[in-house]
Amino acid sequence: MDKYTDLIHQTFDFPTDEFTVENNELLFNGIPLMDIIKQYGTPLKLTYLPKIGSQIQKAKRLFNESMQKLDYKGTYTYCYCTKASHFSFVMEEALKSGVHIETSSGYDMEIVKALYKKGKIDKNTYIVCNGFKRERYRHHISELINSGFVNCMPILDHLGEIDYYKEHVKTKTKVGIRLASDEEPKFEFYTSRLGVRYNDVIDLYEQQIKPDDRFELKMLHYFINTGIKDTSYYWSELSRFVHKYAEVKKVCPELDTIDIGGGFPIKTSIQADYNYQYMTEEILRTIKRICNDEGVPEPNIFTEFGIFTVGESAANIYSILDEKLQNDKELWYMIDGSFITNLPDAWALNQRWPLLAVNHWNKEYRKVQLGGMTCDSQDYYNSEMHSFQVFLPKIPKGEPLYIGFFHTGAYQEQLSGYGGIKHCLIPAPQHILIDRDEDGTLKHWQFAPEQTSESMMRILGYEV
Incomplete structure (x- = not known):
């Protein structure tokens, strides 16, 4: 048998x-x-909470040991990508391992405030604010910066975004720019809808950021949907990104950091088949080699591992x-x-x-x-x-x-709508009902308002 x-x-x-x-x-x-x-x-x-911390320590060890081995001069910072799982127990467990935070919506900022109120983060914690931003999100970013969160960093996703911060930010702040990566060849679109075109980056810096003493361009950011894989597509996009970093660095001395996004995979079968050590070292070698060729210092590196942090x-x-x-x-x-x-x-x-x-x-x-x-x-x-x-x-x-x-x-509760939670904490829209009277006159009324941050926070386990 x-x-x-x-x-x-x-x-x-x-x-x-x-x-x-x-x-x-x-x-x-x-x-x-x-x-x-x-x-x-x-x-x-x-959910086995200790696994979250062990994954974070694994990535930190990989990068720090590889940097030492290759004599890489920059530093490494681990951010947790909140959209992988927003639950309070996940966030608090990750923060025990000294991570920083990457956000993707205005509703994330309510979580940041709740964690600060509980003493889980402080005003030095990096809040890397990604995504295409509605006014609510931009408002919360400005509010955090003005209240002393010195490392709350909006990552500009399009050319007009900085105008809001010019109007509302009252203190000196760091900003980043997300670069629009090319999608993999089999994708339906050639270029990502997210980020600023490569050709627009230097103009954005020189015309919108450099003339205003409040703003300091510190980070260039990119992300590709396939994650960190040993493919010609990944290495091509990373190389193109690092070359652009070197180009911008030559006109912007204060720029000193790149964010290579997320992308470390998890095991989808019982047996591991991914060489984390090799990929980490090759990423660092590629960045170091290009920077040496271009005559600029190696940048500090941020990552935003979400699935890797919480998936397993x-x-x-x-x-x-x-x-x-x-x-x-x-x-x-x-x-x-x-x-x-x-x-x-x-x-x-x-x-x-x-x-x-x-x-x-x-x-x-x-x-x-x-x-x-x-x-x-x-x-x-x-x-x-x-x-x-x-x-x-x-x-x-x-x-x-x-x-x-x-x-x-990672992601299952958001995609399945657990308790009303949506992907990236995008709120459920208000719902309007429309009918006609007997004489044909239109009438309409609100069945449900837009989902509130308070309802989301309760579902996710934060005090409101």
Whole structure:
């Protein structure tokens, strides 16, 4: 009989630091998952907070050791990208490891204020303010700067953004400029909608920033959607960005920092296949080489790791409610949840995560399709990252089978609308109803106002 445990041991180098098995039951970071299931039931999501800190320390160690090895002269600063998960328990855990913050909406700034009020950050903490900004966001940025947050740094996303700060900022402040990177060749658009065109950067500095003594250009920022990958596309975009940094540095002496965005990946299969050490060293070598060629000092480096920070800390656990053989070969295991509502990346982006049985590792395995509980035909999961199939243990008669999707800590709540939270904390719009009277006259009224920051903060676990 081919047991599930045999399949996993033959497919992967198992056990791992993260996954072990005792008495045919799975442990995740040393946590006996069956004990949690017995106490709380399913479906459930769990977050193992210590993993957040260990990921941060891993990245800091990689950059600092590589900088020392390569005699890189700049410094390294780790920012947490809040949009990966805004929850108070995530933010506070990350801040224990000495991170700074990258924001993407005006509602993020309410979180910054709440963390300052609780003493989790101070006015020296870097608040890197990214994104295309509505007035609310620009207002909060100006307010923080004027109140003494000396490292609250708006990253200019378009040419007209600085006009607002000129009108409202009363004190000297640092600013950055985001450069519009080219998208990968297979993308539908050639250039990112975010950031300032490369050709406009020096004019923006010389005409809008340099003449005003309040503003100091300290950072150039870029980000590419593919993340940090060993591809010709990534190295080409990084090189182009660093060359532009050197060009701007020659006319702007105070510029001394680049932000290379996020992009360290997490494991989407049980086995790691990403060489963090190699990529870190190559990034630093590339920056150092170009700066040496251009005759400018190496810049300080910021990163904004979001998925990497929080992704591997969480898991979603489900029960198999029943099995259904729909034809001669399609065996469905029905879960007590939904991929569309709980793990929308699986449905919308074909995202995959490590999937493991929690119990019954000593049972025979079989090929299955996993079905969610909604009535939508797209609510299924039938392939893993390492295989175009899913294998799970046979369900013993009268005994439940539990399964876990792991590394689900980033973006899932925002994309699935947990409690009303949206991606990047973009608020739900106000809703207006329109009708006609019997004589045909239009009438309209507000059904619901725009979502408030107070409602978001309550959902995310902050005091309001």
